[in-house]
Amino acid sequence: MHFSNKIAIVTGAGQGIGEGYAKGLAQLGASVVVADINDTQGRRVAHEIEQAGGRALFIKVDVSSEASAQALAEATLAKFGGIDYLVNNAAMFGKLDFNPLMTVDLAYLNKLISVNMLGAVVMTRAVAPHMQPGAAIVNQSSTAAWMNIDYYSITKLALNGITCVLARELGPKGIRVNAIAPGPTDTQALRDKVPQPYIDAMVVQMPLARLGTPDDLCKPLAFLLSDDAGWVTGLIMNVDGGQLMRA
Numbered sequence: 001m002h003f004s005n006k007i008a009i010v011t012g013a014g015q016g017i018g019e020g021y022a023k024g025l026a027q028l029g030a031s032v033v034v035a036d037i038n039d040t041q042g043r044r045v046a047h048e049i050e051q052a053g054g055r056a057l058f059i060k061v062d063v064s065s066e067a068s069a070q071a072l073a074e075a076t077l078a079k080f081g082g083i084d085y086l087v088n089n090a091a092m093f094g095k096l097d098f099n100p101l102m103t104v105d106l107a108y109l110n111k112l113i114s115v116n117m118l119g120a121v122v123m124t125r126a127v128a129p130h131m132q133p134g135a136a137i138v139n140q141s142s143t144a145a146w147m148n149i150d151y152y153s154i155t156k157l158a159l160n161g162i163t164c165v166l167a168r169e170l171g172p173k174g175i176r177v178n179a180i181a182p183g184p185t186d187t188q189a190l191r192d193k194v195p196q197p198y199i200d201a202m203v204v205q206m207p208l209a210r211l212g213t214p215d216d217l218c219k220p221l222a223f224l225l226s227d228d229a230g231w232v233t234g235l236i237m238n239v240d241g242g243q244l245m246r247a
């Protein structure tokens with residue numbers, strides 16, 4: 001799969017899985033917009049892609065802000081002249097506050113919803129009008145979506161619904177919208193969020209008994225973005241070592 005004439009925006013690309021996505025797409029030849037709220041990390045990733053011979057541009061974005069998302073789309077068009085792929089990966093994940101739904105501060109819950117759930121809508125509204133038929137969007141869900149464990153999992157379940165609704169709305173324009181639902185993936189954020197004994201207990205129950213890596217997720221991402229998946233839309237694809245099987 002070669003994306004040499006493709007332009008991809010990856011949100012939350014300053015670290016973790018998003019960093020892996022941005023670097024992986026750049027290795028496949030794409031020009032990549034490293035979009036993140038964190039300047040230092042985003043600049044580092046874009047710089048490392050360029051050092052490795054790829055094409056990248058860091059653009060600061062807050063995916064929960066319409067103005068910020070619009071500015072990102074415009075800056076991408078100004079630099080690269082088009083947008084083929086959008087990967088809505090950004091989320092509040094590591095270092096989350098975990099309070100019961102009964103007591104969580106509502107302002108905090110609204111912030112989480114505006115980033116994890118509506119961020120993909122805000123970004124898609126800013127970017128999709130500039131896409132041509134053949135373009136593709138992938139949202140980053142989670143196996144947590146089906147586990148009903150906390151308000152983070154609720155935002156990912158809603159993101160699955162958003163993925164399907166956007167697939168219906170954008171399909172007639174020739175834009176496909178899918179999601180990847182990763183299982184536990186070895187990033188600093190996971191390690192900040194989940195204590196080691198819980199990680200061990202999760203992993204031992206998974207058929208492929210190990211944590212995923214950003215690289216495990218990047219090839220399925222490339223497939224979903226590519227023309228090889230030209231008749232695939234509205235799919236929530238588990239990439240999770242068998243953690244959660246849906247018959």
Ligand SMILES: NC(=O)c1ccc[n+]([C@@H]2O[C@H](COP(=O)([O-])OP(=O)(O)OC[C@H]3O[C@@H](n4cnc5c(N)ncnc54)[C@H](O)[C@@H]3O)[C@@H](O)[C@H]2O)c1
Binds near residue numbers: 035089140
């Ligand atoms: N690591 C896992 O086990 C796992 C499993 C399933 C799903 N996920 C999902 O994968 C994605 C990445 O996870 P990760 O482990 O790399 O987490 P991470 O916290 O390392 O990365 C998230 C990135 O999003 C950025 N971000 C946060 N809020 C933002 C905003 N408002 N605007 C723009 N950028 C913002 C952060 O700065 C960070 O770079 C998230 O959507 C997460 O929910 C992770």
